[in-house]
Amino acid sequence: MDKPKAHKTALHEKEGIAQPESVSLDAIEHVTKLRKIQPTAQELVNGILKGDKTALSRAITLVESTNPAHLEKANDVINQCLPYADKSLRIGITGVPGVGKSTFIEAFGKHLTSLGRKVAVLAVDPSSSLSHGSILGDKTRMEELVKDENAYIRPSASGDTLGGVARKTREAIILCEACGFDTIVIETVGVGQSETAVHSMVDFFLLLKISGAGDELQGIKRGIMEMADLIVINKADGDNIKRARLAKTEFNRALHLFPAKNSGWQPTVTTCSAVTHDGIPEVWKTINDYFDLTKANNYFNFHRSEQNSYWLTETINEQLKSNFYSRKDIADLLEQNKKAVQNSEISPFTAASILLEKYFSK
Amino acid sequence: MDKPKAHKTALHEKEGIAQPESVSLDAIEHVTKLRKIQPTAQELVNGILKGDKTALSRAITLVESTNPAHLEKANDVINQCLPYADKSLRIGITGVPGVGKSTFIEAFGKHLTSLGRKVAVLAVDPSSSLSHGSILGDKTRMEELVKDENAYIRPSASGDTLGGVARKTREAIILCEACGFDTIVIETVGVGQSETAVHSMVDFFLLLKISGAGDELQGIKRGIMEMADLIVINKADGDNIKRARLAKTEFNRALHLFPAKNSGWQPTVTTCSAVTHDGIPEVWKTINDYFDLTKANNYFNFHRSEQNSYWLTETINEQLKSNFYSRKDIADLLEQNKKAVQNSEISPFTAASILLEKYFSK
Incomplete structure (x- = not known):
């Protein structure tokens, strides 16, 4: 600490004795040293492949870093993990605020871990850099799932652009898969084009709704219905059950207006209650039917390969624009x-x- | 002409007398001279502003030219015409082959000229470079309209890319408007993304359909319904009238499933017969209602300005990609x-x- 300066005023004080350092220098040195011992890329990869969640979290932090010096190391980790990735089921979940996404994901995730699956939950929320994490930010919203040793919850990566957030999430998927998670749930709140971004990184897209005042379909964002492989009407409990069933009929009719999907899958509608857990096993059964179908007709692999090409081209195009406009x-x-x-x-x-x-x- | 060469074989022929030139040299010189007298940019602009269709056609040909030397002159003509453009109503019309687009446009166009309007018909068909003009290629398909002095029909610009075709069409719109055409109809057959391209250069988008075997909505291309400001069910004549009315009901229900449009306009469905002309005046009335609404709420000008910005950005982005990938x-x-x-x-x-x-x- 600096010594207090001598003042030439009436408020002058005697210098007094030297103050002892308030923090032990030894302690500072020790902490600084620890901080400098960042794990190497190889150490991170080894940890991830052993299923170590701490290594996974550190690697995701590295991937999310905006420090250009970290980019090479992050790419190294990603590329070493790639051969062990690509083996999970990737499920996108969207729905407007208030629809009960967290409660649903908690109930759904617990159901999956009870069946022996390992579940990672990530989020795409380009607004989170402003709102400081509006989704998944508060892990306590998924109290049970966060304590489950077969689950991993990671709040939304922050970033200025959707492209940046999407890239980070997509790389986090690879890391989670290499870490042994066989089911990846990507949540999005649907700001801007974030649903499209999530849709382009998942195998299955689930739209969560609640039954409303009759005119169910009004207010659905353009294009979302066409993306959905399954519409789940949540909060189908108590007084809501009848309304939820009516909504199911209306959504079913609307789904048939859309052209057939390349996957050969006919999207369906189901109801559930994340509170009573009614319908949760059926949601998982439907998702399994989808995977059975698309793995048998080879759409699953074709689609993943298409997604990889898409992200390659998308990243290039974004960078070309960014270079020009900046x-x-x-x-x-x-x-x-x-x-x-x-x-x-x-x-x-x-x-x-x-x-x-x-x-x-x- | 070259003299025949002397041969050293058994088939050797005597040289014979010198042949007279088969084409008069004077004639060649005359034609070459004529070809060189291309009108200047100023002459083209003057002609266009006087309503001269020959000058208009020559200017559109210049705009469509792939010769880089013509680009500067084309840009000069366009930019001189710009202050006189922007005053027409631009109407996009799409529909699958067989729906009766040509017959409809002929009946619709004749109705407009009978009301004193001047109608230009252009086409966006990125496939035409392969099919050598699959739409509007044969002007005789619109026998009456093509003879109408208040109508101008121009077949689709050819080009390798939709971007190129779209640019040429958009510039042709400007030239037609400067030439005094107050209603521009842009036809597209809907190959690839051509509807999106047409949608981004018109004020009003009309989807032409015919009634089918009951399940009217199946097979409609993704996104087309959301773009339509009006769905017209054509061939509502004879035995078809009842089916056309049923189709109208079904499309009306489907239209209500979509979110409200920024224009404040609620898309509608109507039936017509391009053969009996039943319903054609009603189509024009609906389009007028749309223009009354959007000019009053200022969406019309806002939308045009947005479209201009869109084409600026779109052209830049396309060029950035083209430079990279080529x-x-x-x-x-x-x-x-x-x-x-x-x-x-x-x-x-x-x-x-x-x-x-x-x-x-x-």
Whole structure:
């Protein structure tokens, strides 16, 4: 600690005796040393492959790191884990706030672990960097599941862009699989395009709903119905049972309006109660039917391979755009041209040529 | 002409007398001279603004040209026409083959010209470079409309990519508007993403259907229903009238399943017969209601400005991708990495980094 300075005022105090250090220097040295001993990539991989949840968490933290220095190590861990990944069932779950996602995932997850499965729960929530984790942030929401040794719950990765959050989640899936988790549940609250991102990283997509005031289908986000492999109407208990059944009929009718899926699967609707656990085993049975079908007709493998190609192209395209739009001179010129285009002073295509010429000339 | 060569074989022929030139040199010189006298950009613009359809056609041909030397002149014409454009109603029409699009557009177009409107019909058909113009290629399909001095019909621009075809069509719209056409009809047969492209360049989107064997909604392409502002059930004549009315009811119910549109417009369903002309005036009335609503609530202008921004960004993004994927060294490396990704040897994100590093290092 610095000595107090001498003051030339009436409030001057005598210097007094030297104060003892409030923190032991030995202790500081010890902690600093510990912090520096980051596990190597190899150590993390070994831990993950042994099923060590601490190693898994550290590796996911590494993957989520925005420090460019960590990128190479993270890629190394991922690529070493890849041969052991790809063996789980990946299930996406979405639903608006209030639909009971956490309670459902807890009941569903406990059912799976009771059958001997190992369940990892991840979340995609691009809003969490603002709201500081609006989903899964509070692990106590899944009190039982979090204590289950065959379950692993990881709050949403934060990030500025959906692309960044999605990449981190997708890599976390690989790590969880290498760690021995055979069922990965990806939760999303459906902000922006996050459902599309989750849909492109899972095998099965579950839409959670509750029965409402009759006009069930109004207010469903564009495209979500078409993505769903299963619609589960939650809170089908007590006074709600009748309404839930009516909602089931209405959703079933609506599902038949959509074109057949490439998977050969006809989406279905079921009701459940995450509180009484009624219907939870049936949800799992339906998901199993889906996997039986798509593994038999080889859609499962085809789809995963397509998803890998998609993420390769998607990442490249995002980076190409990011490189263009983040350049200061381009951003200024774009601003200027956007105005001219909106005022019909030049055509969008001429404006694009001007911008691209500038970009590629440098 | 070259003289025949002397042969040293048994088939040797005497040289004979010099042949006269089969084409008059004077004539060749005359034609070549004429060809060189291309109208200047200014001449084209003047012609277009006077309502000259020949100048319009020549300008559209210039815009469609793949010769890079024509690009600057084309951009010049477009940008000079821009201040006179933007004043028409742009209507997109889609429907599968067999639904009667040509007959409908002819009946609809004739109705509009009878009301004093000037109608231009363009087409977006990215398949036309292969099929040599599968829609509008044969102008005689619209025998009456093509003879109408207040109508202009232009077959689909050909091109390798939808992006290219869409750009050309969008610029043709501007030229038609500057030429005084106040109603632009864009037809598409709905190959690939062409409906989305057309939807992003029109104010109003019309889906043409015929009544089928009861299950009307099956087989409708993903997303098309959500785009439609009006569904018209064509061929509602003779024995078909009852079925067309049933189809109308079914589509009406289905339309209500979709979320409300930003335009504030509730899509509707109507029946018509392009043969008897029953229902054609009602289609036009509905479209007018739409324009009354969206001009009053200012969605019309907002939407056009959004579309301009969309095309600016879209063109830039397409070019950024095209520049990347067309580079030979990148294409080879991509091929290699795609295989590794599909075999789960490396993660899609690592593969993307490798490719991007190569791209930006040069």
